[in-house]
Amino acid sequence: MSMRTPLGRVRGLGSAKEGVHHWWVQRLTAVALVPLTLWFVASLIQLAGADYAMVSAWIAQPLVAVLLTLLFVSGFYHLALGLQVVIEDYVHEDPARIVSLVAVRFACWLIGAIAVFSVLKIAFRG
Amino acid sequence: MVERNRPLSPHIQIYRPQMTSVLSILHRITGVGLGVGALLVAYWVAAAAGGPDHFARAQALIGSWFGYLVLLGFSVALFFHLSNGIRHLFWDAGYGFELRSAYASGVAVLVMTAGLTLIAWVAAFTVLGGAR
Numbered sequence: 001m002s003m004r005t006p007l008g009r010v011r012g013l014g015s016a017k018e019g020v021h022h023w024w025v026q027r028l029t030a031v032a033l034v035p036l037t038l039w040f041v042a043s044l045i046q047l048a049g050a051d052y053a054m055v056s057a058w059i060a061q062p063l064v065a066v067l068l069t070l071l072f073v074s075g076f077y078h079l080a081l082g083l084q085v086v087i088e089d090y091v092h093e094d095p096a097r098i099v100s101l102v103a104v105r106f107a108c109w110l111i112g113a114i115a116v117f118s119v120l121k122i123a124f125r126g
Numbered sequence: 127m128v129e130r131n132r133p134l135s136p137h138i139q140i141y142r143p144q145m146t147s148v149l150s151i152l153h154r155i156t157g158v159g160l161g162v163g164a165l166l167v168a169y170w171v172a173a174a175a176g177g178p179d180h181f182a183r184a185q186a187l188i189g190s191w192f193g194y195l196v197l198l199g200f201s202v203a204l205f206f207h208l209s210n211g212i213r214h215l216f217w218d219a220g221y222g223f224e225l226r227s228a229y230a231s232g233v234a235v236l237v238m239t240a241g242l243t244l245i246a247w248v249a250a251f252t253v254l255g256g257a258r
Contacts, residue, residue, distance in 0.1 A: 048253040115168040118175035
């Protein structure tokens, strides 16, 4: 027995292969975050006790700025996807569900954008 | 809406916790906690972009005893979520589903979490104690 809707059968189109997008991007960002996080933690350890001049000089290095940008983009994307699943699991009533889903997504992108902009601001100050 | 009073599986009140389920719950809790940690990192880098005064204030906050407490929790959560996340990636690839392997990898995650946390803090205090 087919599980497809009558409309779906008439159209005769296959899957758009988009159903696993959330799952796939969560894994993609996870894989990226393994080396990025370890690098970031190792760098922070080396910067322990460092003052403003040392920290900003570190961030301003081209490779560091690029890696920090990648860390923040993949990190906040990964966070948004993870928090989305948590909300979907525990918040069932609308409008609380949709409001919290949108708010979390917006907050992640806002804070991620602030973090990336801060890196670029330091990097381009020269 | 109709009131539903049917019992919920898996009866958490009378359910004996197992390492597999506890680690799974911890993965979610640490994930949410790392969201708070991400706020801290964003604040730190934004303070650096804001100039020496802002950065000094951020460093003073992070360098306080409360800041160290938060950093300790942050590092444990990060290393656990990282280790268990790698375990999840192996599961995604189709490996380690046997009960015995699931427990063995769970122990490995806990050992890795403790080890990485210890290494990180010993290294950080070594750097702090060094000539600067």
